[in-house]
Amino acid sequence: MQRNRLVLLAVAAAIAVVVVVVAVVVLGTGGGSSTPTTTGAIIDSSGSGGTEAQSIFKGIPQHGDTLGKATASAVLTVYEDPQCLFCRQWDVDTLPTVVANYVRTGRIQLQYHGIPIIGENSIAGLRAIYAAGIQSKLWNMTVALYERQGEENSGWITIPVLKDAAVEVGAKPAKLITDADSKQVTAELKASFNDAKAAKVGGTPTFVLQKTLGVPQVLNVTGLEPDQFTPTLDAALQQ
């Protein structure tokens, strides 16, 4: 009797394992379309819409370099370089919290200002990021590039990387590559550089909060993780 039960248990375990293996491999969260990156993260490059980058921003209005409702009572401008390691840390670890708790709720609107602090290769990334903005995917593209980030000035920002990221975020890769060299993108980049110069931005990431009718205020953040960043943001919003 007991032996029969052990056989039944073995059958149950076998069925369970088969079900899970089929679910994972065939339906696939971590299936064969994943590409390891230099940072060790795994990114969906199947072209199915890049769930990781897209789900954060799903349903939030995105126009050019802004993310969130224009009626928000404050604009948080984020100065970043796609090669900057700390920018990556903020985008990957903290941006989801900021989007969920401040942007989605209509409290703030995010504005992206890219500046090439690290090196020449940053410009290629920034051009692609602003080109994604033409397709209303700038913020998605920013995160997608950080997920692919390599060593500083190693030349990791290449056309294949940009196309792969474009596919992941649901942008048209060919159009993005073409737009990256357009006059519109060049003008937006220049405007961003000039704005950073006027704001005396000396490094990335830099965060500047401007409330409606208020004066731009540089956030002196103590850290880039959510539990370090959000208290500073809260305090600035309450002032």
Next chain:
Amino acid sequence: MRLRAAIAVVCLIGIAIAAYLTYVHYAHVAPVCTSGGCEKVQHSKYAELSGIPVALLGLIGYAVLFGATLLRGLYAAFGAAVVALAGLAFSGYLLWAQLGPIGAICIWCVGNDITMLVVATLCVVRLLREQ
């Protein structure tokens, strides 16, 4: 009877966790989190299986396991063991994903893993004992 009642109680804990994570997924809100990694895990591609939130799959699994505690007999015990062991195996896979590719731990997922481990153990004992 006591064993089935114990499974039912643990399933209710699992249902509560899975229901909260399902709500978080669809409401696009940040989960209450002490580990600091919940959102990263929730926004990772591992949070969905073929477009279905894994939290919702967990909720369905716990509901099925809870339903099985209302039934007597070997078939119910066998079915519950299959579902619970599948849940445990999938929880193990998601724990691997957190420790490896995602690089962040979601405390809610760990809570679910422990709950599923207890449920699976109880379901195995039930299968071995069921008359």
